[in-house]
Amino acid sequence: MISWILWSSLIVIWFSFLMVMLGMNNRKKNIVLGIQIPTPYEESEEVAYILKKYRRQRNVWAVIFFSLSFIIFLFHHFTLIYGYFLIYFLTIFVFSFWVNYSNQRQLKDLKRKAKWISPSTNIRYADTKLSLDENGPQLPRIFWMFLPLPLIVMPFFLYRQEDLFTALLIPGTTLFLWALLLFVFMLFRKTPQKIYTGDTKKDLYYNSIFKKRLLWASILTLWYFSLSNLLFAYMLTRTSFLQSPHLPLFIGIVSLCSGIFFVASFLWNQHTLRKIKIPAFLEEEAYDTNVAGMFYFDPHNPKTFIMKSNGMSSGVNLATKKGRVYMASTLGITFLLLVGILFYLIGNDLVDPHIDFFEDHLRVQSFDYKDTLYYRDIEEIYLVDQLKYGYKSSGSATETYLRGNFFYKGLGKSRVYVFRDHPPYLIIKSKNKTIIFNEKSAQNTLALKEALEKQQTKH
């Protein structure tokens, strides 16, 4: 099941990068692969050759990476499945960047050698009204989106151990309500909105034509992410991740809804873009700012956050120091999180849970959980052959093990250190907590029970 979930994520990633490549190939007047080529040279043989090469590379890339995605089904251990997912994600990013960037580089070299330079390069514009500081408020900057960040992050640390659902529900709801508040605020205020792109002519155009569409699309995207966060929280916690008989149906519904939303967003974006008729003056772009279809780099624009001229929401100008720091930290945090999870899984694989006996207490320890139990507090020790239906509150539940806080019918809140499908399971009940533990071999579990009973009778 987990292979199917991660495989569908791989396909979404593959599709996203394919869309970037198709977008790059989308011919507009004066723009080839995101590089401005003046009209007379657009149809030249050199440009046609690079385009043909790019299309061939893109097709090969698409087939290879689509085929590579199926390798995930060869792995049966969760750490390996996740490791492959991570490697695939990083590889597809590097390769897509390389294919796009190398072809752009060739076009730029060609343009420079042949001196195909647009005469409008050195013309700058500013509008006396739009440049006024006190002129209408701007679209919310990224700062406002992250204002409730403490509220989003804090519950995760406060409730992570106790209840992961609360830990994820509060941030999700906060983000959702914040997006709603921003949206209502922007919809009903009377002052005109100002969209900054860093280019005054574009500002004038955007403000007059499609600012509302941009706004709607940005807000809807934010809503989608907050809602999917809630769904994800629900999926992870309120149903036992791998034990519930309704899991396939639930994942199916969530995937279907996500799919419908994904397709609807795509169609909406396409519809919006088709509606926009780019006026001639906007096509006289002064600088090549597109880097591999993924990043924006304009040393002549002092603004860090820019509104995308093609596509929705805002982008980051990597030519500014703030932009570089922002992008590096965003990518860095994502990378660290993804790699962190891998190390967490490897840690869990390497360190098996074990029980240590001391003078008056015992200690149960795994890679990320630890419990101390005094012998005098132990009320009951017994074995069961099967764990009944329950759900995870926090911790990890893979196909091979369960670790963390779970809730089981009849046992209540329990701390679980269990290898799946390795009965019997040792239940240790005390005044305050219930621990469920087993070893990989049934004999060891039985031996452990005896040792524990000995210690209990001693005290």
Add this chain to the structure above:
Amino acid sequence: MLLQLNLQSETPIYLQIRNEIVRGIGEGLLEENEPLPSVRQLARDLSIDKMTVNKAYQLLKEEGFIQIDPRAGTRIKKIAPPDENTLTDLAASLKPILLSAKAKGISWPTFINLSSQIFCKGEYK
């Protein structure tokens, strides 16, 4: 009003800004008491140095086109009726242009026709 600068032009940038604003006033695109962007903002939007914009604004202030108030910001000044000094300055500016035209053999009616077109329509065609 849309200000346009050409960075490759031989005319200094501060002078281009000054000329553009004067053109705006002359063509009625900038009205009396209309606010102008701050030095910082205009410099940001044009991606040029603040000192360049400041220099242009100081020149416009000296020439009596704008007033700079630290609180109210920069605004287009109410243009006073031309006095003797204004006419003397204008004559001094026109003199080399008129003499140059005469030296190039441009007739008086042609010059008047050209001047009236620029004066009334803002451009010559």
